[in-house]
Amino acid sequence: MLSAQQLEAYITQNLACEYIKVLGDDGTHFESVIVSSAFVGKSMVQQHQLVYTALGDRMRSEIHALSMKTYTPEQWNKQSA
Template structure:
């Protein structure tokens, strides 16, 4: 069974992240907030593609659903006030 911490480690290893939080307790459905400079200048689809690339085959084999909020550091700073 996949854990939220495992997903966090895999994403962090494949994508530079300033902040990442992954939640989920059933082993197949997860929610993530990911802040990465790699997201700057990219649309939502491109950002999600970067995360899927970091996860590789795990997205098809181990993770059933991953809901993501992907922001650049600038967007995150604006949201934090």
């Protein structure tokens, strides 16, 4: 069974993140907040595609559902203020 911490590690291995938090305790359904400068200038769909690419085949096999909130560092700082 996949843990939220393992999923965080999978994402950060292939995507530089300023902040990441993944929640989920059933092993297949997860919620995440991901902040990355790689998202700058990209649409939400493109940002999500970067995360899916970072996860590779795991998205088809191990992960049933991943809810994502993606932010650039600037967006994250504005939201956190």
